Amino acid sequence: MGDPARKVPTFEELLAEIDRLPEYLSGEILEPGEIRTMSRPKAPHRRAVGLCYRALGDADKASGGTGWWIELEPAVRFGDRLFNPDLAGWRVERCPEPPDEYPITLLPDWCCEVLSPSTARDDRHIKLPHDARxxxxxxxxxxxxxxxxxxxxxxxxxxxxxxxAKEDGAQRLPPFDLEIHLAPFWILPKPAEPSSP
Structure with missing residues (x-):
């Protein structure tokens, strides 16, 4: 006799598992029925997220700006998937109050992923096309x-x-009507130690 068919966990069961993860881990449902866990990001990733968030302050209504609600690492439900984009934004004209449910079911108008070696493949090959679809x-x-x-x-x-946009450039990046200075996003390498005579 064969093994009984494997029961695929529901979204709610997986979400409950994610909520029980230790604080140093986060979880997403990138494919239906499966959780992907990851440790908290390292300094270059954290810096880029934080500086991007600050650069968008004039657009974020919660920070005194206008036009957008910008959220850090919101849990967003995409049907039977759960993504935690590093940043996401909702236009105030479509979402008059900041999204306040868990997980958020109103899809963002803008998402931002900061790539790291452990997440870049999934961010590009799973999340980006799924966001667009x-x-x-x-x-x-x-x-x-x-x-x-x-x-x-x-x-x-x-x-x-x-x-x-590259390196130290400053330019307006859609969908925001703000000039964004990129130089602060990047952690500079430590200067080389002078060689001893």
């Missing part, structure tokens, strides 16, 4: 190792690269 209008991919920001716009359910 689901109707998220804009996605940023920030790569601290390359000092690069890529801006994707959703076109007919597909992510299309529409802008890039």
């Amino acid at each position: 689901s109707g998220v209008g804009w996605v940023w991919m920030i790569d601290p190792a390359l000092r690069l920001v890529e801006v994707f716009e959703t076109d007919r359910g597909r992510p299309v690269l529409v802008a890039t």
Whole structure:
């Protein structure tokens, strides 16, 4: 006799498992029925997220700006999946009050992922196309190792690269009407020690 068919856990069962994870881990449901856990990010990732969040302060209504609600690491439900984008934004015209449910079911208008070696593949190959298919209008991919920001716009359910910004540049990156200075995003390497005579 064969083994009984494996029961696929429900979204609610997986969410309960995620909620029981120790504080040093976070969890997402990238594929239906499966949890992906990861440890908290390292300094280059944290710095890029924090500085991007601050750079968008003039757009974030909660910080005194206008037009957007910007959230750090919100848990967003995409049907039977749960993503925790590093940053996400909802236009105030579509969402008059900040999203206040757990997990958030109103899909963001913008998501931002800061890439790290352990997450870059999933961020690019699972989350980016799924965001676009689901109707998220804009996605940023920030790569601290390359000092690069890529801006994707959703076109007919597909992510299309529409802008890039590198190194120390300052420019307006859609969908925000703000000049963003990138130099602070990157942790500079330590200067080389002078050689002894």
